[in-house]
Amino acid sequence: MTAKSPNTGANRVAGKGRLSPAKTATFTYDGKSYNALEGDTLASALLANGIHLTGRSFKYHRPRGILGAGPEEPNALMDIARDKARRQPNVRATCQEVFDGMVAKSQNRFPSLEFDVGVVNDALGRFFPAGFYYKTFMWPQKAWDKLYEPIIRKAAGLGDSPDEADPDHYANQFAHCEYLIIGGGATGLMAAKTAAKSGKRIILVDENAEIGGGLLSDASVTIDGKSGSDWAAEILAELKSYDNVKVLSRTTAFGYYNHNMVTLAERVTEHMANPPAEMPRERLWQVRAGKVILATGAIERHLVFADNDRPGIMMASAAGVYLNQYGVTPGKNIAVYTSCDSAWTVAFDLKKAGINIPAIIDLRKDIDETLIKRAEDLGIRVLKHHGVVSTKGRLRVKSIDVEPVDGVSSETIDVDCLLMSGGWTPSIHLFSQSRGRVKFDEDAGIFLPDIYTENCVSIGACNGTFEMTAALNEALKSVEGKGKAPKVADAVSMSGFKIGAAKSAGPDDFTKAFVDFQNDVTAKDIRLAVREGFQSIEHVKRYTTNGMASDQGKMSNMHGLAIAAEMLDKPIPEVGLTTFRSPYTPVTFGALVGHNKGELFDVTRTTPMHECAVANGAVFEDVGNWKRAWYFPKAGEDMQAAINRECKMTREVAGIFDASTLGKIEVVGPDAVKFMNMMYTNPWDKLGVGRCRYGIMCREDGFIYDDGVVARLAEDRFHVTTTTGGAPRVLNMMEDYLQTEFPEWNVWLTSTSEQWAVIAVQGPKAREIIEPLVEDIDLSNEAMPHMSIREGKICGVPTRLMKVSFTGEAGFEINVPADYGREVWETISERGVPMGLTPYGTEAMHIMRAEKGFIIVGQDTDGTVTPQDAAVGWAIGKKKTDFVGIKGLNRPDLVAEGRRQLVGLKTIDGKVVLEEGAQVVDDPNHAIPVPMIGFVTSSYWSEVLGHSIAMALVENGHSRTGETVHIPMPDEVIKAEICSPIFYDPQGGKVNG
Amino acid sequence: MRKFSAFAVAREAMRSHKGWEKQWANPEPKSSYDVIIVGAGGHGLATAYYLASVHGITNVAVLEKGWLGGGNTGRNTTIIRSNYLYDESAGMYNHAVKLWEGLSQELNYNVMFSQRGVMMLTHNVHDVQVAQRHLHANRLNGVDNSWVTPEEAKEFCPPLNISKSVRYPVMGAALQRKGGVARHDAVAWGYARKAAAMGVHIIQQCEVKSVNRDESGAVTGVNTTRGTINSKKVGVVAAGHTSVLMDMAGVRMPLESYPLQALVSEPVKPIFPCVVMSNTVHAYISQSDKGELVIGAGTDQYTSYSQTGGLHIATHTLEAICEMFPIFARMKMLRSWGGIVDVTPDRSPILAKTPVKGLYVNCGWGTGGFKATPGSGHVFAHTIANDEPHKINAGFTLERFHNGRLIDEAAAAAVAH
Amino acid sequence: MVEAQRTHPLQDRLYAGNGVAVTPVKFHDRVSLRADKEAIAGLGKAIGVALPKDIRTANTKDEVSALWIGPDEWFVIGPQGTGLEEKLNKVKTGLFSVVPIGHRNTGMFVSGKNAVAVLNAGCPQDLSLDAFPISACTRTIMGKAEIILWRKDEHRFHVECWRSFSNYVWKHLTEAARCI
Amino acid sequence: MLLIYCPYCEKELPEIEFHGEGEAHIERPANMADLSDEDFEKFFFIRENEKGIVFERWRHLHGCGRFFNAARHSVSDKFIKTYKAGEPKPKLTKKEIEAVLPPAKSTPANEPIWTIEKEGEKK
Numbered sequence A: 001m002t003a004k005s006p007n008t009g010a011n012r013v014a015g016k017g018r019l020s021p022a023k024t025a026t027f028t029y030d031g032k033s034y035n036a037l038e039g040d041t042l043a044s045a046l047l048a049n050g051i052h053l054t055g056r057s058f059k060y061h062r063p064r065g066i067l068g069a070g071p072e073e074p075n076a077l078m079d080i081a082r083d084k085a086r087r088q089p090n091v092r093a094t095c096q097e098v099f100d101g102m103v104a105k106s107q108n109r110f111p112s113l114e115f116d117v118g119v120v121n122d123a124l125g126r127f128f129p130a131g132f133y134y135k136t137f138m139w140p141q142k143a144w145d146k147l148y149e150p151i152i153r154k155a156a157g158l159g160d161s162p163d164e165a166d167p168d169h170y171a172n173q174f175a176h177c178e179y180l181i182i183g184g185g186a187t188g189l190m191a192a193k194t195a196a197k198s199g200k201r202i203i204l205v206d207e208n209a210e211i212g213g214g215l216l217s218d219a220s221v222t223i224d225g226k227s228g229s230d231w232a233a234e235i236l237a238e239l240k241s242y243d244n245v246k247v248l249s250r251t252t253a254f255g256y257y258n259h260n261m262v263t264l265a266e267r268v269t270e271h272m273a274n275p276p277a278e279m280p281r282e283r284l285w286q287v288r289a290g291k292v293i294l295a296t297g298a299i300e301r302h303l304v305f306a307d308n309d310r311p312g313i314m315m316a317s318a319a320g321v322y323l324n325q326y327g328v329t330p331g332k333n334i335a336v337y338t339s340c341d342s343a344w345t346v347a348f349d350l351k352k353a354g355i356n357i358p359a360i361i362d363l364r365k366d367i368d369e370t371l372i373k374r375a376e377d378l379g380i381r382v383l384k385h386h387g388v389v390s391t392k393g394r395l396r397v398k399s400i401d402v403e404p405v406d407g408v409s410s411e412t413i414d415v416d417c418l419l420m421s422g423g424w425t426p427s428i429h430l431f432s433q434s435r436g437r438v439k440f441d442e443d444a445g446i447f448l449p450d451i452y453t454e455n456c457v458s459i460g461a462c463n464g465t466f467e468m469t470a471a472l473n474e475a476l477k478s479v480e481g482k483g484k485a486p487k488v489a490d491a492v493s494m495s496g497f498k499i500g501a502a503k504s505a506g507p508d509d510f511t512k513a514f515v516d517f518q519n520d521v522t523a524k525d526i527r528l529a530v531r532e533g534f535q536s537i538e539h540v541k542r543y544t545t546n547g548m549a550s551d552q553g554k555m556s557n558m559h560g561l562a563i564a565a566e567m568l569d570k571p572i573p574e575v576g577l578t579t580f581r582s583p584y585t586p587v588t589f590g591a592l593v594g595h596n597k598g599e600l601f602d603v604t605r606t607t608p609m610h611e612c613a614v615a616n617g618a619v620f621e622d623v624g625n626w627k628r629a630w631y632f633p634k635a636g637e638d639m640q641a642a643i644n645r646e647c648k649m650t651r652e653v654a655g656i657f658d659a660s661t662l663g664k665i666e667v668v669g670p671d672a673v674k675f676m677n678m679m680y681t682n683p684w685d686k687l688g689v690g691r692c693r694y695g696i697m698c699r700e701d702g703f704i705y706d707d708g709v710v711a712r713l714a715e716d717r718f719h720v721t722t723t724t725g726g727a728p729r730v731l732n733m734m735e736d737y738l739q740t741e742f743p744e745w746n747v748w749l750t751s752t753s754e755q756w757a758v759i760a761v762q763g764p765k766a767r768e769i770i771e772p773l774v775e776d777i778d779l780s781n782e783a784m785p786h787m788s789i790r791e792g793k794i795c796g797v798p799t800r801l802m803k804v805s806f807t808g809e810a811g812f813e814i815n816v817p818a819d820y821g822r823e824v825w826e827t828i829s830e831r832g833v834p835m836g837l838t839p840y841g842t843e844a845m846h847i848m849r850a851e852k853g854f855i856i857v858g859q860d861t862d863g864t865v866t867p868q869d870a871a872v873g874w875a876i877g878k879k880k881t882d883f884v885g886i887k888g889l890n891r892p893d894l895v896a897e898g899r900r901q902l903v904g905l906k907t908i909d910g911k912v913v914l915e916e917g918a919q920v921v922d923d924p925n926h927a928i929p930v931p932m933i934g935f936v937t938s939s940y941w942s943e944v945l946g947h948s949i950a951m952a953l954v955e956n957g958h959s960r961t962g963e964t965v966h967i968p969m970p971d972e973v974i975k976a977e978i979c980s981p982i983f984y985d986p987q988g989g990k991v992n993g
Numbered sequence B: 001m002r003k004f005s006a007f008a009v010a011r012e013a014m015r016s017h018k019g020w021e022k023q024w025a026n027p028e029p030k031s032s033y034d035v036i037i038v039g040a041g042g043h044g045l046a047t048a049y050y051l052a053s054v055h056g057i058t059n060v061a062v063l064e065k066g067w068l069g070g071g072n073t074g075r076n077t078t079i080i081r082s083n084y085l086y087d088e089s090a091g092m093y094n095h096a097v098k099l100w101e102g103l104s105q106e107l108n109y110n111v112m113f114s115q116r117g118v119m120m121l122t123h124n125v126h127d128v129q130v131a132q133r134h135l136h137a138n139r140l141n142g143v144d145n146s147w148v149t150p151e152e153a154k155e156f157c158p159p160l161n162i163s164k165s166v167r168y169p170v171m172g173a174a175l176q177r178k179g180g181v182a183r184h185d186a187v188a189w190g191y192a193r194k195a196a197a198m199g200v201h202i203i204q205q206c207e208v209k210s211v212n213r214d215e216s217g218a219v220t221g222v223n224t225t226r227g228t229i230n231s232k233k234v235g236v237v238a239a240g241h242t243s244v245l246m247d248m249a250g251v252r253m254p255l256e257s258y259p260l261q262a263l264v265s266e267p268v269k270p271i272f273p274c275v276v277m278s279n280t281v282h283a284y285i286s287q288s289d290k291g292e293l294v295i296g297a298g299t300d301q302y303t304s305y306s307q308t309g310g311l312h313i314a315t316h317t318l319e320a321i322c323e324m325f326p327i328f329a330r331m332k333m334l335r336s337w338g339g340i341v342d343v344t345p346d347r348s349p350i351l352a353k354t355p356v357k358g359l360y361v362n363c364g365w366g367t368g369g370f371k372a373t374p375g376s377g378h379v380f381a382h383t384i385a386n387d388e389p390h391k392i393n394a395g396f397t398l399e400r401f402h403n404g405r406l407i408d409e410a411a412a413a414a415v416a417h
Numbered sequence C: 001m002v003e004a005q006r007t008h009p010l011q012d013r014l015y016a017g018n019g020v021a022v023t024p025v026k027f028h029d030r031v032s033l034r035a036d037k038e039a040i041a042g043l044g045k046a047i048g049v050a051l052p053k054d055i056r057t058a059n060t061k062d063e064v065s066a067l068w069i070g071p072d073e074w075f076v077i078g079p080q081g082t083g084l085e086e087k088l089n090k091v092k093t094g095l096f097s098v099v100p101i102g103h104r105n106t107g108m109f110v111s112g113k114n115a116v117a118v119l120n121a122g123c124p125q126d127l128s129l130d131a132f133p134i135s136a137c138t139r140t141i142m143g144k145a146e147i148i149l150w151r152k153d154e155h156r157f158h159v160e161c162w163r164s165f166s167n168y169v170w171k172h173l174t175e176a177a178r179c180i
Numbered sequence D: 001m002l003l004i005y006c007p008y009c010e011k012e013l014p015e016i017e018f019h020g021e022g023e024a025h026i027e028r029p030a031n032m033a034d035l036s037d038e039d040f041e042k043f044f045f046i047r048e049n050e051k052g053i054v055f056e057r058w059r060h061l062h063g064c065g066r067f068f069n070a071a072r073h074s075v076s077d078k079f080i081k082t083y084k085a086g087e088p089k090p091k092l093t094k095k096e097i098e099a100v101l102p103p104a105k106s107t108p109a110n111e112p113i114w115t116i117e118k119e120g121e122k123k
């Protein structure tokens, strides 16, 4: 903590505010150190220290100060850091609580905030009207990305992006409740208090650190005879006593999604000096609510007049907040410019606190007499039906010029702060996001909820109900509460408003009267857009960028709309609002990502034998979510050396391979065969029990969808295998047909992909290696021929033992219940390795199957390849009258001449290995574009054959065996001969050992 | 049309910008036109412009139910590239890129076409195979595209995380240096302004409600919320709403309309110099001239015309963004929105004549048609003017769905956008 | 010859803290049971616990439980060596499919006063006692993995998932527990 | 994220448990083998893609695993009802439809106000 009795700022007002003077915190702002009271926002702390200047504007780089006291703040955006990695740009100083050791920096200025060379843009402002960049920078053609764009980009953009990985973590929470109450002001609290008794689940959220909304800054109101803030505190205490009520402060409801899902961003640790490491920085809540109670209040609008953007000019309600909540005055000599009653109350509060109020300037002709009376009693000068027509002061407002609304005689008043109020805009953001429809209330100049599409209701200020008693009654009703609202006295009046350009911002003024502060949009810009034919409000928004800044126009949209409407000479509702979108205020990416990062970014699936592969020094590859052993380099081996060895040893002795990731589906039931006949192009009736067959599956369009070996375990039971990646979609497609097309068939499907660990032992010595480990199965060729399956035991555990080969060697695929996989693998290895058994990975597997011309769906096929194209047409049951794809296969283009067909390619120079994906052409000298007749799908160096091998899809390939084709590479043209894709053991004798 | 230029801006500055004329008029619809284009998105407006500028057909109306450019054109992430696999696609998108290069000058409107480079990441062996296949095909089709190593990728895009320890490490990337982005709104506005200047009527707030046909079945015009408008030639360029419009003419389409979402961060100073996309982890990102990170999410799983979608779709994308670019985890989402994308079974567009005489359709651009805007408008104008497809769009027919001659960029594992 | 032993996917794991404990479920026999109406009664008898007809509920008798997963699907779980498969396959009436999945699935218990909060960090369902009472069960989502969720007690849940997802699910649960 | 009522689980459950499976009530022709190219195109490629009431398929993939059908409004994204696979396309009442019609957004640029007539137009 800091010095003995630290000075927390000259602008603290003794006896005002809700913060304890005992607790202080130290922070730096642009390198200089300041003190704050714990609970201060950065904005209140700066103001307490007499600082208004907080940033530079987007386009003109005009000095800007703190404007508001809440999420609507367009100006005071800061770079906030805890340490180098924990830095965040564009943080609202009005929402960020100060924590001890906080480092805050102003943004968008060079070299310094006080002196920013960017201001030339301001001087030259007239040369940068709305959309000027669409009209210029076009010549010379090349200059845009090389010259102009970089300059524009440098000038644009607010803060600096973080430049280190975010070390913090974030959490997610799904939640359900009967009532979600958004907004902890008088109405939200009233609703919560009323609903709490019902025992229903209630969540009450408010974006501020302290719950209470407008009440906290309201010095006069009493409810139930208590001050507003005491009343709020009492309810809060009561709510805490219910365990069916959850109260979340520092939590912003930012999105309203389909079917009453509302998303909340809770800031968990951002206010703490030393957040516990375990705590998430933010938590995303995804709340499904029975009914949503919107009690989001209203946001005060500024006034649009000449030079209304100087530091020291701020919102009246904000001053009320700083004085009554934080005990800070924004100045010593403060004029008030308003069209709304609530600003008068602020003036009175300040005056009572000993601040000089040179004048209240009100645009209105007739003003509530009691207000005027109170002003006189306090000795405040009142200028009825007057307007502020200009302001002076570079880094802080010094004086204002005041004029009668319909007069000229102007008077200059010295000030160090000017408060303004154009009245209140109900916060209908979330209601609109719920796709509700709004209507315009002429008399109050506000858009209000009209048609609801979700089960929600708006109450209080966000429903245009500015009268507190009425608001509280709405609250009661909203949750089916009985009885009457408590008695309210001396509530702040919020009536009176002004939308659009005030005096001095009129059509014929040359001044800059800002509508959207952050994007530097002036009344002139809006008018220009309309003059240029941008008549839809959506066009005006996009051409001027009004309301597109990080505050999303919370204060500016209504003004922009009114000015556009005036220009178009249309009533406001006909011009309409732009679309409200999520989020209500910006949300940290990290919070949206939640737990799903690092290890939890995506599932990592490993097989039962993964540890064995690790122990064998495997290099893994990602296949879908799986980690598969790719190859097993020995010390000093590169990838090629390793796979050469793996292939050689497997073909000469034996290899062991983890095939567990293959998809497996158990198809069971009396109609199993019928079903298989429909799903696969092959016929299955004749497949005997204990036998296996390679099956091809198409979609209705006739293109290959998946393939795999299918084993028949019993008349009514098949063990089906699919590709690793295909497993889920194949099962989904099977279920689809079964449930929706053939529901009457008696067959059931169960995924057994992970029930079975699969250990392939392949090669001449395969049988010799496993034989002694196997019980109750005769492994002789006669008893167990190629493509058969037996059930028995291995290493004392049950197995489904398959005599199948994807390598071309005699071999087995040993299925054992997954948890046994590891020890079975180890036992086989212990016995086999001394005999030369070699673990091989997916790369060697790919090579060996390619040497045999076996396709890999997804590599040698791509969703445009038919079984005939892939040279597996033999797998189509010629006599079958129906199967999935039977029609698609025979569509004109699928049987037409010139289809790309799968062939083998032998490079003329056998040492040259083609590149997978390389294109095949007939005439390499053809001018670009070169007609391509196919491409290389698989290509490898075959150590066993001593030359490269490849497979390719080539137009009419099946009838072009022996012909030479060309494969043009960037630097050379490779010649290759079309051949059979079966490179190794064409007679296929080896599978029988 | 008064010329836009730095000088014009200076001149207007001196008279407080009172002299600018309307960029396009808002005329009352006439009773008939030579050609009606339904849909004032980029493609529709471009079609109208090329009808006028290339084929001298200026008696054209572009009918728009809302505000021009307010459809997908106004809500897309503006990625422009042409490194597609199949010859037809390469032809189309390359044609477009050539037109993009001179577009600002041709339209006298700065569409901010910025060839900052589009990098498509690979994360596994299969990705690499697919990328290589594209690279070779592109080279032989004269399409710019090159392979870069993870280190080169990092150099080209410093925020990229190429650590081997992440879940799906970058194994390299296909980089199209001529690819980039353009300002979506400016494209619509630029075409609208120039087309209007040449006499084309752009009629907004004018929804086509039905299509009129004579006894021979040929098109005679449309009924709109602003009355009946006649024309012997009607071109439907309505993206997500194509099925609805074609249905009015009795033509059923092989289309489904899905919500596709995008989002932007708060604006920051230049940090992201190019466009990066990854199919495997589902994300694409660039930084706009205004400073926001522009991030594209995926489609929701149900058809919808609502221009909204679920938050989980956007967060899924942000997971990928933060995985590839961990420095962005503290950036903030400023706004999210959705569009309605018209998806064909083979993910390739349809630009063609239809079974109905005088009715033409340009649709099916799905998640990736902004990049094609000039090319699409150019050849579609040709198709309408000559009642005969241009050779570049000859393959993008409706017939392909019954003869099976698909242009399957999807199956070829190409990526969206 | 030494008989191969099982290796538990969550061998030696344990988490406790923040009012939650996550512990692996020891080896069990498990069966994915599919059956038509006629078979239901007989199958129940065979394993000594009736197959629940009530949607999303589990029946337990002694140590054998049958969980309703879908209209014709039950998840049956019992101690290792219960011989569920054999018992079920003996049934003669009706049509059904018995597929052992004792190794496909892995289980973990999530218990403690914050169990629901931890589960709801990744599971989107309403887990209040009204919506998901004791002995309720359902297949659902945990983050990016599919799980079977089964409430044994107000503050005690049995979570099942496929073995290769168990590490992910474990990490998700424990990470969420840390964040409470 | 939508809330979807599974007719088998008899409960409204979150969308992420479900998998969208496209347009409903497209029967697989019994005579698939000798279907004409036109009919195959209709069956496999052509879709209603209705703007208004759509009939679509869902699968409760991460739940009971059942496929089922739903009637939903494709602008408001609200469900009218879901029903089991195999059940005929339901006749929807005026009241049911009105309950899910989206109101126009307030900007004139946006959707026109939906009325029951608009649905009526649809065959």
Ligand SMILES: Cc1cc2nc3c(=O)[nH]c(=O)nc-3n(C[C@H](O)[C@H](O)[C@H](O)COP(=O)(O)OP(=O)(O)OC[C@H]3O[C@@H](n4cnc5c(N)ncnc54)[C@H](O)[C@@H]3O)c2cc1C
Binding pocket: B038, B039, B040, B041, B042, B043, B044, B063, B064, B065, B066, B067, B068, B069, B070, B071, B072, B073, B074, B075, B076, B077, B078, B079, B080, B206, B207, B208, B209, B237, B238, B239, B240, B241, B245, B260, B261, B262, B296, B338, B339, B340, B341, B365, B366, B367, B368, B369, B370, B371, B372, B417
């Ligand atoms: C979120 C998102 C991101 C995208 N990202 C990219 C990208 O990075 N790169 C890329 O190349 N493409 C991208 N796309 C796709 C691209 O936006 C579209 O393919 C392209 O803009 C289509 O332009 P269009 O003119 O055909 O359609 P649109 O711009 O949608 O125009 C169609 C117009 O028709 C109007 N209309 C509809 N019905 C009627 C009617 N009955 N009467 C009158 N008018 C009607 C609509 O109001 C609309 O204005 C993205 C799309 C989305 C939604």
Ligand SMILES: NC(=O)c1ccc[n+]([C@@H]2O[C@H](COP(=O)([O-])OP(=O)(O)OC[C@H]3O[C@@H](n4cnc5c(N)ncnc54)[C@H](O)[C@@H]3O)[C@@H](O)[C@H]2O)c1
Binding pocket: A182, A183, A184, A185, A186, A187, A188, A205, A206, A207, A208, A212, A213, A214, A215, A217, A218, A251, A252, A253, A254, A295, A296, A297, A298, A317, A320, A342, A427, A430, A459, A460, A461, A462, A465, A466, A467, A468, A469, A471, A492, A494, A584
């Ligand atoms: N300063 C004032 O004079 C003032 C201000 C507002 C309201 N009032 C009056 O007080 C009475 C009750 O006011 P109220 O309760 O309707 O409004 P309120 O302003 O008192 O309370 C609304 C609360 O909701 C919070 N909020 C808004 N959007 C949110 C979101 N998306 N997520 C989380 N929190 C959000 C606000 O921060 C605020 O705390 C009304 O009669 C109103 O006229 C007076």
Ligand SMILES: Cc1cc2nc3c(=O)[nH]c(=O)nc-3n(C[C@H](O)[C@H](O)[C@H](O)COP(=O)(O)O)c2cc1C
Binding pocket: A547, A548, A549, A552, A578, A579, A581, B074, B075, B076, B077, B078, B184, B264, B288, B290, B292, B294, B307, B334, B335, B336, B337, B338
């Ligand atoms: C490339 C691009 C950049 C955008 N940048 C911003 C932005 O900086 N601020 C903003 O508020 N919206 C931005 N938008 C979103 C639009 O405000 C708007 O959401 C989008 O055009 C869809 O329109 P709608 O939300 O009115 O339906 C951007 C949109 C696009 C396509």
Ligand SMILES: [Zn+2]
Binding pocket: D006, D007, D008, D009, D010, D060, D063, D064, D065, D066
């Ligand atoms: Zn279900």
